[in-house]
Amino acid sequence: MPVPEKTYKILVIDDEEQIRRALKSILSVRHYEVILAAGGEDGLDLAIDHSPDLVVLDLAMPGMGGLEVCKDLRTWFSGPILVLSVRPGEADKIAALDLGADDYLTKPFSAGELLARIRALLRRSSGHAAQPPVISASDIEIDIARRRVTRAGHEIDLTKTEFEILAYLAQNADCVVTSKMILEHVWGPEYVEDTQTLRVHVSHLRKKIEPHPSVPRYILTEAGVGFRFCIS
Amino acid sequence: MIKSWLERHGYLFALLCIAISTLLFYPGRDYFAKGQWALLYLLIIVLVGSLSGVRPALLSALLAFLAWNFFFLPPYHTFVIADPRDWLSLATFLLVGIAMGVQTGRMRQREAEAIAREKEATLLNRFSSHLVSQTTTAGMAEILLDEVYQVTEAVSTALFLPDESARLVCSRSLPAGELGDEIAQLASWSYEQAKAIGLPVVRSTMGLPGHPVSVPHEQVASIGARKDIVFPLQSASRIEGVLYVGAKTDGTVYTAHDARLLVSIVNQAAAFLERRRLQSVANQAEALQEADRLKSAFISSISHELKTPLASVTATITGLLEEDVQWDSAAVREELVAVGEDLGRLNDSINALLDLSRLEANAWSPQQEWYEIGDILGSAISRVPQKQRDRIAFSLPDDLPMIRVDFAQWARALQNLLENALAYSGADQPVRVGASADAREVRMWFEDSGPGVAEEERTAIFDKFYRGTASSTVPSGTGLGLAITREIVKSHGDRIWVEDVEPHGARFVIALRREEG
Incomplete structure (x- = not known):
């Protein structure tokens, strides 16, 4: 410690x-x-x-x-x-x-x-300022500055929106992030109600980065609240 | 038609018969002896008696007596008798006419009564056989009103039954519709006073047990003259309800015969209601007993599930605190790890109890939203210890549809099934989790490779505190997991069951109806 x-x-x-x-x-x-x-x-x-x-x-x-x-x-x-x-x-x-x-x-x-x-x-x-430029969780590496994501060394192709969601979640790793916060950060304050769109994007994101997309281990859903990105 | 006209207008019929026959006889007056006309008149009296009853027959006898005298006994067209022997004939004729009229009239009446009784018996027979096949009060009310409606030809009929607060309410009416406050008041009065209103007096020789005293309409305040009947359903123990029978469609009043029939039907209905009431009291007692049994199962489960971890934590901690032994830090750590596990178990038990109470009290209604199955499954799996997770094999197609559920509840339901499968599978046996979808349903299943669930236990294992015969091989639980899962699945309107897996093991399946969206 x-x-x-x-x-x-x-x-x-x-x-x-x-x-x-x-x-x-x-x-x-x-x-x-x-x-x-x-x-x-x-x-x-x-x-x-x-x-x-x-x-x-x-x-x-x-x-x-x-x-x-x-x-x-x-x-x-x-x-x-x-x-x-x-x-x-x-x-x-x-x-x-x-x-x-x-x-x-x-x-x-x-x-x-x-x-x-x-x-x-x-x-x-x-x-x-204190955020590291590269955030890693198990075999995933998220290079915020270069906008690159790799899993076990292989680059993953993400859309702009998916990357921004992932980066935002990773920068708040281990903290709960409400759907509202993500929507406001990625889309803008006028989109905060559009949780269904967010779910669809998160679903795509999971398919690309999760080893078992159906049983996520990185991007967890917090019932009725939002998501939590798990580093540990 | 003709028969009822003959019954209602008997006197007119008698008059017509004698008048017509006199007109017919008159032209032939000289062909027959005067005594023979008297015999023909007797035939007419018999005819009237057999069609219209005793009193019209008597009238016809009197009229025939006068007509014979007036038209057929000389001097004609006067009531004067010329031949003194005719006095004897005339007196004999009157006596015989009256006697025959009375006899045929009575015979007719007896015949009518016999037919009515037979009809009555058939009807009661039919009613009671219908009643036997009824299990609900609503079903009974339906056939009771149908029967009364048919038999009495009333304008309307209704059954009033007391509700939970012993207030009389209209339970069914025929034809369906509002009856009005006045009738409801009459029914309440009859219910409270245990008296019938407007029922014709039934002859005491009929010997009707439990037949309430009847009062005319006029005696019930502010009712006035009516032609309908209000009748309390008296059983051995109390008034079970009130039957209302409206006035007859044809405007006539109810006869004693109608009354007798109604009394019989109503007595059967009252007996049925009493039986239902006693049955429901017995059922309640049974439910209370069941609740008692559950309560004691609850208490024994609680004391076991809550006290066991508490006891071991207490023992461990007080053991560490005793000063007679010097513990090295590795040993202390080991003891505390065990304490941590016990406390986790304690927390699980308390959560299970709270969840089930909330579900049963309907205090945890599902907040349904669209989620991915894997999302919920992931949340359930994240609550299973890491080293257990590696035993789980997934078979989830990529194109599973989203499901509309309460995330927290569903995660809890899946977690219970997952933990069950892990517990029953044996230490390093795999557990398979899968899902599939077709146009109607999404199915999820959890397969273990344990001993399986015996056929006869497949419903009971979902009951709370039920511990299957196979459960002796695994660490004890609250016996609430499957009950909670079933409650959650049920509250979403979906199904859950357990089936066999080859070569051995159990598969718990949840089938969710697919919704549009």
């Missing part, structure tokens, strides 16, 4: 003490600076005081709920927000993403999953 070159500040907002304790121990030993808040209002105050690099936010809290905190936080906070939820496949996660959260985790989660998400989010938020 390499020590991060910069010490990131992470604010954890969760009403359950056990979760706060577990997150603190997982994150502190990896040299993150952890600030703990036991409730929504508390969390917002601490966010203003400490200006963290990332916020981990529980959605189900008594009093000021997670969604509300997320909305409030987004009015001035531009760093990544990772929300935690107990229910899989529920609408509140999608609502949180719509309110500006960047990714979600379903409780219970492993420390590995949590760290992977946090690293992916911090990598993304640190700006494109």
Whole structure:
């Protein structure tokens, strides 16, 4: 485990003490600076005081709920927000993403999953300057600058749109990317509703890069949300 | 036609008979002796009696007596009797005429009654045999109303039954349509008072058990004169409903005969309703028992599935915390890996229970959208441990159509089937996953090379908490996986079943109807 070159500040907002304790121990030993808040209002105050690099936010809290905190936080906070939820496949996660959260985790989660998400989010938020020009996942190499994609050394012929979708997914590797984000990035803001077109393109893309296009391992669908490009 | 006219206008018929016969007899007055005319009049009286009954016969006897006297006994055209012997003839004639009229009239009545009884018996027989073949209240209502409609020739008829809140509602009417508030009020009154309205009095000699007291229309507030009948369906235990029979099409009133028939039909209907009610009470009791059985299966499954991993985690962690042994870090790691696995299992069990409860409570309705099969399958596979994934062989054609499902639910359903196949196949046996499509259906299947599923277990294995006979060979599960999968498939309106694979193994197949889109 390499020590991060910069010490990131992470604010954890969760009403359950056990979760706060577990997150603190997982994150502190990896040299993150952890600030703990036991409730929504508390969390917002601490966010203003400490200006963290990332916020981990529980959605189900008594009093000021997670969604509300997320909305409030987004009015001035531009760093990544990772929300935690107990229910899989529920609408509140999608609502949180719509309110500006960047990714979600379903409780219970492993420390590995949590760290992977946090690293992916911090990598993304640190700006494109830090993005490597070539992104590789298993046997696939995506050369962003040269607009070339190879699998096991053989070049894959992608259309312009397919490449842009793939590049965008890869630059946000391991983070959830909503259909809306892709559509806005690749086609433009006026096309955000056109999810059916996006699915067709993703389907073509999968046929070209996936070893088993019917059982994707790189481009995974996140039910009702969008996609996630898996590097690991 | 003629018969009913004769019945309704008996007196007129008697008058006509005597008048016509007198006109016919009169020209021949001098050919026969005066006594012979009396015999001919007797024939006419018999005719009237046999066609129109006792009273018209009596009238005809009286009229014949007068006509004979007036036209055939000298001096003619007066009621004066010249010959004193004629007094005796005249008195005898009147007595014989009356006696014959009464006799033939009675015979006719008995015959009519016998025919009516036979008709009644046939009808009741038919009704009860129809009733036996009915299993639903709706079916019973249909044949009851058909029968009543035919028998009584009523304008309309309807059956009122109490709903769940014991409020009387019209369950069926013939001809179909609204009957109006007044009739509904009459029915409610009859239901609450257990009294019939407008039913003609049935002779007590008929001995009808459970026959409710009848009141005339006038006694029910603000109803007034009507010709219809409202009749409570009285069973041994309570009023099961109310039968409404509208006025007769021809405007006549109901007779005691109609009433008797109605009472018999209604008694049978009431008995049917009572039987249905008792049956449904018994069914509910059975369902409750089944629910109890499931509850105890649930509790024993829960205590096993939740407590086992919890127990082993507790034991492991407290073991590590004991200070009597110095653990090296490799050993601690090994123990914690086991703890992690136990907790994963615990999480799976809780998720399975939550999913099933949500499905059963209809709190997880599918959000259907178009997806690729592989997409969903990929999501299911990503939740299976990496080292297991290599055992899965795929047979998915490239041109599979998209399917319209709830992604999260479907991924869960496929994951359950996948985990099942992996568990039953044995450690390094392959599992085959495939899909195909034709014009009507998309099929997906999961094949294992395990022991297979016995014919008689192929439905039961989809029941919750059911653990097949083959399950003793594999690690225990909640017994919920297949139940959840079936619920999900069902909620999408699709089918799932299990079949054999040669030489051994089971194949779970899901068939999705193809939609336009």
